[in-house]
Amino acid sequence: MITKVFMPKLSDAMETGKVIKWLKKEGDAVKGGDLLVEVETDKANVEIEAFGAGILRKIVVGEGGTVPVGEMIGVIADPTEDISSMAAAKPATSAPAAGAPAPAAKPAPASAAAPAAASGPLPAMESYQSVPATTAVVPLAPAAAAAPAPAFAASAPVGGRVKASPLARKIAGQTGVDLRLIQGTGPGGRIIRRDVEAAQATPRPAAVPAGAPPPAGAPRPTAVPARPQFVIPPRPEAEFEDVAMSPMRAAIAKRMPMSKAPVPHFYVTSEVAMDEAWALREQLNSLDGQPKISVTDMVIKAVSLALIKNPGINAQLNGQVIRVYHRAHIGIAVALDQGLITPVLRDCDAKPLARIAVESRDLADRARGGKLRAQEMSGATFSISNLGMYDVEEFSAIINPPEGAILAVGSVLQKPVAEDGELRVGRRMKMTISCDHRVMDGAMGARFLQDVKRLLEEPLRLLV
C-alpha cells in the first residue's frame, strides 16, 4: 500500500501550508497515529498524524517548504513498494531541496499508484488519506520479497486498535456505544464493561450539520485602510456574557470533534426531481384517515430501501472489522432549543411509509418534549438530517459515530428546469451524503445516492 502524504487543509481559509519539521526521517517506520510532520498554517503550528502504515519512503517537501493545500509532501509505503512514479511530484513553490531520492527501485510501468485522490478539490479531512496501491504494484517487487517484513503490516488498521474486552465490545455493539470515544479504565487503558456502561449512562448527542464554509477565495484584508472617525456611543449591556453549556451542548461539543477529526469525511451531493414525490405526497395527504406524510418520511423510506440494496453504506468501522448492517435503523436529527438529538427509528426498511410517518412524528414530538426512552437514542445504522424547513438549499453534515454515513437533506425548491430542450418549473431537492472514507468510497456513496434518487423520482416504489 502506498499512502501519499498531502498538505492538509487545516482550516477553511487555509490555502498553503509550510512544513516546519518532519518528525520522522526517510526510512523511519510509520504507523497510523504516529506524529509525522509539523505544519504551519495561517493560525497555528499543527502536528499531523500519519494515516497509513509503512516506511516514510520519501520526503517530497523539505522543512521550510511552502506548498498549496493538497500538494503531496511525502510518501509512506512498504519497503518493497515501487514509488518511483512519486518522484515526479511537483516541487514545492519555495521548497528547499527535499531529502535524498527514494532508494533505488525499478520503475514500475503499472505503478500509477494513486491518481484518484491527488487531483480535484480536497475536502478538509480528505486531504490526508491513504490511497490503496493498484494491484499491479504489489507483485512487481519479487526481488524484495526476501526482505524482512515490517513489524506492522500495511494492513494495520487506520487509527489504531481499540483495546476492549469481549464483553465490553458486545455491550457496546448492543447499545450502540462507540468504543473509539471511550476512555478505558482497565489494565493498560483497556475498555472494560464498566466503561461502556458509564458511557451508556451519558445521553448520546446528535449529528450536527456542518456549518457552511465561507467562500474559499474570499480576500482577506492585509492592511487596515484609513477610516473616518466614528465614535460608538456607550451601550448599556456587557460586551459579552459567558453562557454555561447545557449538558447536551457540552456533549455535542465533546463528541463532534471526535467525529470530524478521526473520521475522514467525504461528501457526495445529488439533486433529485421531486415533482412526482410531491404530487404523490399531496395525493396521500388528501386521503381521509391517513397519517400525514412528510418529505422526510419519504426520504427515510427511500434511504432505508437504498441502504438494504447498498449494505456498504449501512456500515461502520468497528475495531478491526467493518460491521455491515442488514437493517435500516435511521437516526433522525431533531432540532431542539438547546441543541439537537437524533432519535432512532428502527427497521425502516420493513415499515410501510404510513407507519414511518406516524412513528417519526411521535419520536420527534417526544424528542422535543424530552421524553425519549434511552433505547430510542442509540443504535442507528445511518442518520438523516433535514434542514429543508429552514430554506436550506444544501449543506453537509458531520457523521455521528459510530455510524458510517449521514444524509443532509435540503429544501424542495421550485426551479427552472431544462427538459427536452424546454424550460419549465420543477421541484428539486438536493441531498449530500457524508461518508466515512475508512469504510466506503466515493463511488459507493454515489451509487447509493443514485438509488435514493431513483426511489424518490419514482415514488410509487416507496409504497410497494
Next chain:
Amino acid sequence: MATQPFDVVVVGTGPGGYVAAIRCAQLGLSVATVEDDRPGGVCLNWGCIPTKALLRNAEVVGLFNRAKEFGITVGEWKADYSQAVQRSRRVADRMAKGVEFLFRKNKITLLLGRGTLKSARVVEVAGKDGATTLEAKRAVILATGSEPKSLPGVTIDEKRVVSSTGAVTNEGRPGSLIVIGAGAVGIEFADVYAAYGVAVTVLEALPRVLPIEDEEVSTQIARLFSRRDIAIRTGVKVKSVTPGSEGVSVEVEAEGKIETLKADQVLMAVGRAARTRGLGLEALGVATERGFVTVSATMETSVKGVYSIGDMAGHQLLAHKAMAEGVVAAEAIAGQSPRPVDYGNVPSCTYCHPQVASIGLTEAAARAGGREIAVGKFPFTASGKAVAQGETEGFVKVVADKATGEILGAHIVGPEATELIHEFAVGRTLEATLDEIIHTMHAHPTLSEAAFEATLAALGHPIHI
C-alpha cells in the same frame, strides 16, 4: 532493648502475611515478619496443605477399594490412618520450610513471638527470649488470620469436641464422628474420615450441604456422600453438645422434633472468627465490623499506615484471597497503584471426592439479579477422558447472561474440578464471553472439554450430549 527499624513490619506469616512480605521485599522495602506459631500460618501448617495430603490419602484408599474395577487383584492391604496423618505432617513441614527459605532468599527478618501494636509505627514482639521492639517506618501489615469458631455453650476441648486444627494432627481416629457444619471444612473431613472407615454424620443447619455453592452442586454432593454411607442431615439445629466418658451426645432439633445423636467425637466446623485479640487494635482505634477489620481498597485500616489482610479483614476466608490482598497492600505501601481485589471473582474450592469448585454467581443468585440468563450443563459421564479415568461423577455448569454471553458463574463437581475452574476465572477477569470460550480449541480428550461443552450448552448447541 534498641528499636529495630524496618520499612514494613508484617504481623502473621500465613498466606497473606508471607506473600505481602515477599512482595514488599521485591519492591525494595526492608521487611520484618512476626509469627507466634509456625511460618506459613494455618494454611500451610494446620489447614489447606495438610488436609490436602489427607484427602489424597483418602482418594488412594478409594482407588484401592475400586481395584477390581481396574482388573487389579490386591492381596491383604491396610490403610493406616496414623501414617496418613504423619505423611500430612511431613508435607506441612516441607511447605513451612519453604516459607522460611523464601524469607531468607528475600532477606526478610523473621521474629518468633507475639506481636502487639504499640502505635501505628511500633510493634512489640514478646518472644521466648524476651521482647523486641520493631519500628515500621512505612507501614504495618496485620495478617493474623482466623481461628475456628464454636457454637454458643460448646467448648472445643480438642479431645471429644475437636476443631479442624485438632483433627488435622490427631493420629487416632474415632469409630464414629458427628461433623457440625457442612461447609468446605466439614465436608472435607467427612470425606477423609469416611474413607478410613469412620461412621460419619454431617449436620447442617441450612437446608443443604455446601450452602454457598450452587444448589445443584449441593444436591449432587449430598447424593454422592449418602452413597458412601455418610449420613447427611440438613436443616438440623444443634441444641447442645455434651461430652461424656463414652463419647459425645448431640441434641438436635429437626422438623420440630428433638433427637439425641451419639458419636465418639464431634468435629466443629461452623466457621472461623477473625483472630484480632491482643493485637492492640482497640487502643489504636482500628475500626472493625462484626469482628473483622475494616479496610480500604488498598487494604489500609482506619488508622493510616496500618494495613490488614487475609481472614481478619473479612470477605471470603480463603488463602488465595489473602495472598491477593497481600500483594495489593505491599504494592500500595510501595507507592504503586495496585488493582483492587475483585471479591466477586474468587474461586471457591472443596477438595472432597469428587471435587467441587465454583466462581461467580450461582444460578439462583444470577436469576435473583433480574437478568435473563442462559445455563449450560455438561455431565462428566459424557466426557471421554472422565470415562477413561473412571471418574464420571459430576458436571460442569455455566451460568451466563443471555444477552451478552457474560460468564456470570461456573460450578463444577467432578475430577480435578479445582483445577478446571480457572478457565472460567481467567475468562471472567478478561471479560471473556461464552463466544471466547467456544472459540478456544480444547484438547481432546481432556476434562476441560466438559467446560467447553457446558459453554456450548449455554449457547444451546452442545455437541456431545
